[in-house]
Amino acid sequence: MNSLKIIRNYLAIVMGFVIVSSGGMFLGIRAYEMLYVEESTGPSNNFYEKEDDDKKIEDEDEEKSGFLKAPKKTNFVLLGVDENEYLTDVIMVGSFDRDSQVIDIISIPRDTYTEFSSEEKAKLNKIGIYPPDMMKYNAVHSYTKDALGTEFMIEHITDNFGIKIDYYAKVNLKGFRDIVDAIGGVEFDVPVDMVYSDPLQNLYINVPKGKRVLTGKEAEGVVRYRSGYVGGDLKRLEVQQDFMVAMFKKLLSFETIITKPMEILRIIISNVETNFKLTDAPKYVEYLPKLSLDKFNTHTMPIDEDKLTQSTYVIPDKDKLTKLVNEIFYGDRLFTIEGKDAVYNKEIEVLNGSKINGLAGKTKEKLTELGFNVTSYGTYQDDGEGFMNETRIKVKAGINIEELEKHFENPSVEYTLKKSDLYDIQIIIGLDGKVIE
DSSP states (O other), X not given: OOHHHHHHHHHHHHHHHHHHTHHHHHHHHHHHIIIIIHHHHOSOGGGGOOOGGGHHHHHHHHHHHTOOOOOSEEEEEEEEEOTTSOXXXXXXXXXXXXXXXXXEEEEXXXXXXXXXXXXXXXXXXXXXXXXXXXXXXXXXXXXXXXXXXXXXXXXXXXXXXXXXXXXXXXXXXXXXHHHHXXXXXXXXXXXXXXXXXXXXXXXXXXXXXXXXXXXXXXXXXXHHOOTTOTTTHXXXXXXXXXXXXXXXXXXXXXHHHHHOHHHHHHHHHHHEEEOOOXXXXXXXXXXXXXXXXXXXXXXXXXXXXXXXXXXXXXXXXXXHHHHHHIXXXXXXXXXXXXXXXXXXGSEEEEEEOSOOTTHHHHHHHHHHHTTOEEEEEEEOOOTTOOOOSSOEEEEETTOOOHHHHTTSSSOEEEEEEOTTSSOSEEEEEOTTOOOOO
């Protein structure tokens, strides 16, 4: 394969992934198919036909040749950062199902509550960064931008959603504008007259209501606008999703990518960060013929409506979010916030963060009497934080700790433990850590 063809193949794949995350990634691979597979084999539908009886043999051949199959679920994150590449105004997590070719994307509100774990803070402190204990999702990247921004964003999504992320793409605003212009604009029905200006952000929006082909600048205004919506950021998420579908529709044909490869390659190199490589593309080629708009689904993270007006933070509705995560990312595999009684079978570690001698041991005894499975206790290694006033309970995703939590006085609950951690629950006892019968 000559060098230009290699560039065009890689460009098509990465370009697609970047544009609309899931839809774009797989449409990008479709361009790979158009640019390379069809040129090599001829545009025959027989290329994709596989007899069930031969599946085992073909899998073995693929394994020997290095042509690996895609996993059952491919999970990904799309981040859209502002002009200075600090705040993440677009945060999406999604999945591609290999067998059904269905693509699902969940938009995460930028104001969603999160907090840095003590481990993350210690890591940042070592490089001179001192973030607050709690913040909104879109601020995680701003505190860690050059050092650990993307890594920490993915970690927070992984821990809060209980999923493993395979790929990510981070796009800045200039890249978004240039990509829209490069594909000839996107036809979109703008829901309201959008007029807004913010000189500090160099943001000037003036897009009239109605259906029209949006330029890159206008598209930026549409996906960033929220000041005139009654629903604020939640309405903006809805509009972002509608625009994504419109862009996905435009991308079902790849004339622009084929005719302007070098122009789009320059955009990607300058404005996009992704871990999706050319060597990943062959895993997905065979699943693309059935890719269509009716298999592209968008969702918004369920929120706790009762807490929405009490704070500037958005709080997830745990039950609804768990159901959605289970449906999209796990399918038939079990992932639920379990029943109340399940917590009694979880392995618990109790650590003394109060500096009151013997408190961890006494807490272990009390919890054991109450029926909990405390398998370890000791002193919390505070990394220089000193004693803690507040008791903290760290938990793995998907565990309902309601029965445990009620035995402590307003503990801070953090779903920050990873699946690989030794214990399911870690209780760090503060000065308020008396166990309530």
